[in-house]
Amino acid sequence: MPHVVTEKCIGELYAACIQVCPTEAIHAGKYKGQDFMVIDPETCIDCGVCLPECPIGAIVPGDDSPEWGKINAELAPQLKNAPKPKPRPTNDPPRNAKNKLVK
Numbered sequence: 001m002p003h004v005v006t007e008k009c010i011g012e013l014y015a016a017c018i019q020v021c022p023t024e025a026i027h028a029g030k031y032k033g034q035d036f037m038v039i040d041p042e043t044c045i046d047c048g049v050c051l052p053e054c055p056i057g058a059i060v061p062g063d064d065s066p067e068w069g070k071i072n073a074e075l076a077p078q079l080k081n082a083p084k085p086k087p088r089p090t091n092d093p094p095r096n097a098k099n100k101l102v103k
């Protein structure tokens with residue numbers, strides 16, 4: 001089961017995860033008009049390296065969020081050739097007040 005990006009990522013786009021993924025499975029784009037990232041289940045090898053990189057804990061194992069797994073899978077084909085975003089510093093405060101830095 002691939003890892004998935006969840007709703008915490010909406011509007012954040014730290015993109016630290018993109019730097020470490022060994023299979024380039026993580027892509028950036030928009031979800032309902034806001035910045036978002038997805039993990040492509042076709043290329044994710046479930047290594048878990050990306051999970052601790054997200055400063056707000058937006059990435060979870062797929063088993064923990066089937067709902068977002070479906071959204072990641074649906075968006076991945078259209079985002080897989082999108083340009084890579086410039087990462088934000090991981091100590092940059094979250095834009096969404098509901099999110100908290102976890103690392």
Ligand code: SF4
Nearest residue numbers: 021044045047048050
């Ligand atoms: S679990 Fe591994 S392969 Fe899958 S997106 Fe994260 S870093 Fe990439």
